Amino acid sequence: MAIVLGLVQGFSEFLPISSSGHLLLVPWLFGWNDFDGPNGESVKKTFDVALHLGTFVAVLGYFRHDVVTYVREGTRLVFSRTRPTTVEGRLAWFFVLATVPAAAIGALFEDVIDEALGTPLIIAISLIVFGVLLAWADRIAGKRQVEEFTAPDALKVGVAQALALNPGTSRSGITITAARAIGFDRDAAARISFVMSLPVIAGAVVVKGIGLFTDDVDSSLYVPMLVGIITSGLSGWVAVWGTLRLIRTRSFMPFVIYRIAAGVLVLVLIVTGVRDGSG
Secondary structure, three states, X not given: OHHHHHHHHHHHHHOOOOHHHHHHHHHHHHOOOOOOOOOHHHHHHHHHHHHHHHHHHHHHHHOHHHHHHHHHHHOHHHHHOOOOOOHHHHHHHHHHHOOHHHHHHHHHHHHHHHHHOOOXXXXXXXXXXXXXXXXXXXXXXXXXXXXXXXXXXXHHHHHHHHHHHOOOXXXXXXXXXXXXXXXXXXXXXXXXXXXXXHHHHHHHHHHHHHHHHHOOOOHHHHHHHHHHHHHHHHHHHHHHHHHHHHHOOOOOHHHHHHHHHHHHHHHHHHHOOOOOOOO
């Protein structure tokens, strides 16, 4: 299971198809119940940290040169107390700004989101609806580049990112959709989305990781955790590389088709009674 979930997390975190939705759908589809029982929540939290750590390392490794530049130029504001004058310095803080809406909404409505969302039925509908929205935005002939990313752009994409708190929306999908809608070309939209994921994933690892210190983690989970980190990291790197390579000559339509097909499949399974749509 660790290998499968690691691959699912790695690929779906960066492909615009929803990692949270797939991590819920895969066990539901195959009838896995490893997260049930008295220690189920602790096991799930442990795996979440491992899988997110793997994808964080993947995107950090891929954009390592850009990240070093952003951090160096962005921190000049802290140490010199002057406004960043370079493009990279401004971008660094705009990327941080873009994470604020989702972080605020997540902190305020975490319990509501966990209880009301994440059912297979809602995930299926979200896959379809936001897939269609991505198809619409991708038809806009945007030509803006990453260097043209501004504070208003950061807030717009950041607000859109908050929608990804709903499993099935896709963090990368909705941020790419928003970036395309406000005029960025495909490569720029994907790069903005991927770099924006760094503070988001890092925050998730820190918050969930702190919780592990208060839980009694079974030592038998150490190996599965390591497997999850490695598989999610490798598949995440491939997903970033593959997406950027694909969109240089193609559109996001393959992902749209997949989202709609997956959503329809889940709905068929629910309607026919093969699986329970409530989770």
